Amino acid sequence: MMRAGTHHLADDALRAAASVDDTRLLASIEALAAFGARSDGGVNRPALSATDLEARRHLVGYAHALGCTVTTDACANLFIHRPGSDAAPPVMTGSHIDTQPSGGKLDGCYGVLAGLECMAALNDAGIRTRRPLEVAIWTNEEGTRFAPGAMGSSAFVEPSRMPAYLNAADADGVTLGAALERYRHALPGLPSRGDAPPAHAFVELHIEQGPQLENAGVPLGIVTGIQGVRWYEFHCQGVAAHAGTTPMPMRRDAMTLAVALRASLEAIATSLGGEHTRITFGRWSVTPNSINTIPSDVTFSVDFRHPDAHVLDSFDAQVSACAQRHGARIAPLFTHAPVRFDATVLARLDAACHALEAPALRLTSGAFHDAMYLSQHCPTAMLFVPSRDGISHNPAEATDARHLVLGARALAHTLTTLCND
Amino acid sequence: MMRAGTHHLADDALRAAASVDDTRLLASIEALAAFGARSDGGVNRPALSATDLEARRHLVGYAHALGCTVTTDACANLFIHRPGSDAAPPVMTGSHIDTQPSGGKLDGCYGVLAGLECMAALNDAGIRTRRPLEVAIWTNEEGTRFAPGAMGSSAFVEPSRMPAYLNAADADGVTLGAALERYRHALPGLPSRGDAPPAHAFVELHIEQGPQLENAGVPLGIVTGIQGVRWYEFHCQGVAAHAGTTPMPMRRDAMTLAVALRASLEAIATSLGGEHTRITFGRWSVTPNSINTIPSDVTFSVDFRHPDAHVLDSFDAQVSACAQRHGARIAPLFTHAPVRFDATVLARLDAACHALEAPALRLTSGAFHDAMYLSQHCPTAMLFVPSRDGISHNPAEATDARHLVLGARALAHTLTTLCND
Structure with missing residues (x-):
């Protein structure tokens, strides 16, 4: 039996997990998805767009209602701060709320909203943790408005990146610098903080965006790391010539060259990387791209990922x-x-899954996440919930409600134990 | 010995051929190429664009200087008319002056300018033919601004095509109808004539746009016909998914499907058509065309040509x-x-080559030409000169000057004999 004022710390974590409110969590996901909602059920919310600014205002209002303070920084990252009893470095969680142009409701948003739900659960359970808890909303993770992606988290861990980022322009020629100016006018009164203060740990909860958990029939994934990646562009040069007059043996068709090169690259990737290989030829440009002219130039991209640096x-x-x-x-x-x-943070995630009697799989993330950069700043790990049919970056992105709730409970457990370190 | 007023008709043809002025012909090609000149030496002159209208104004001025009358029609075809001694149906020649976006100086233009050079040669030789001679400039042969190609010549032989053509829109949404309106304002005062009057014959001189004459070492090609053609578009449907998270065996990559289909289609074409097969996959569209997303949709075009209808x-x-x-x-x-x-027109071309002691090869055209439609209107044939390296639809398009001059002389001979029928 517990008495008021004599918390048992392990009990705090279980009570926080139990206080996660499934209705409130699911409603908060729908509420955020209204900002930039697409008619097909998806979301289009580019970083620092008008809809993104409205979504941020909505979340700042919610954070204030939870009794939190909100600060920002030079890259428009938002930090929602729930005080602890000590002035120790905080435990951080969070993700991003920008989306792909035809994205879903969960990629990034789930991690932010589950973090806020953990704060609400701690409030409901009347728990005051030793360390502060902080939910971060990282700017421009997707990288579809401004390149590169994960701008906010990478600038947080390495502020010297900012001068270059400020000149990054979107498809309409609007620079990040101009978009940040607009942001500061749209959300005035947010105190800005300087370089990143120390943090005790960072835990990012995210949808898997792949099929491994679903295939294994396991509701939680403890993410031990992120695949490394290489992005390349290949250019094949042929000779433009008339489709009707050029005999087949005399042709130098750039697409014929590109198709052969694509096959060779895929064979190399498979022979080197085995079943962990992920190779994608996603972006193609054909010149002159005319029905009756043999292609003279083909450019295509290669995205190769593998967990092994060698x-x-x-x-x-x-x-x-x-x-x-x-x-x-x-x-x-x-x-x-x-x-x-980080092994210590991974152990806390293991302990949370164990305490909640939730089966968990250890896996490597195939996608980039803000946690990739945060791991340079403090002990970091990630937790995944399944993606239905493995689909993401797509309006059809979905996760079963019971998995969304279980993920938030495991996050609440993990954050609470870390906050009481 | 010839005396004034007692022309021997066969001598007319030889004298017209001899009066072709190589310097004037070559200068006229360079002058026309200045309208829409590209920095790489090529020409970009879309049909009825501002540069095309300037080029037309330039040619109308030259036609008037030659003593010709100029009329137009509902599809902005231009007819440059040199009167004969009788009011008989004219002999027609000509081609087009619109180009591919990265086209050369000769495709189409050579046939128009050689036709005008024949008129100048007839003037210089003081020859009055029995029938009128007419140089036509057909609108939008390339089909790259408005689809389909050969609009002008196909509307000439079948005016019922015009209502549909008027709604054809370019990439900026400008319709042919609107472009024709602008044309009539830009070149006012050109009398418009109604439906196509009868013609005695049509002869189109053109660059080969392929390598057969060059490979055979023969300066002239007598074109006995044009390959038939099929244009298709194929659409392969995959599933967009995340490049980093989707295992290779679970992917449904639309480009993988398209590449396999392309190989099958090429195998079918080769097995059916043998060495006369021409198959081209020139236009590609990939969706979402993003480095880190597996392609969900690939559309590509097929251009298949063969001289055998079966x-x-x-x-x-x-x-x-x-x-x-x-x-x-x-x-x-x-x-x-x-x-x-037409066998009769082909015989006149043979006779011209024979009279000029120029070796000629009989061949089939792999490219479409306005003559394809004119052959429905009157006895028609074509004459080719070699294309250096077989290259066309390319700024590097070139023909040796001596071949350009020889082609114009053979045209002058042929037109003169036909005009004296």
């Missing part, structure tokens, strides 16, 4: 040689090493 | 079944049966 390095070496054999030009666009999350 | 029909039958096997949708875009040119 495999990524070998891929780098082999694709250069492969491009040369095919007479293609190669341009590296982006690279990120694999990330290993 | 092969084209068999292709129609087999591609439908092939699309079904691959789970793809198929949409026919355009079809045209093979064309056989």
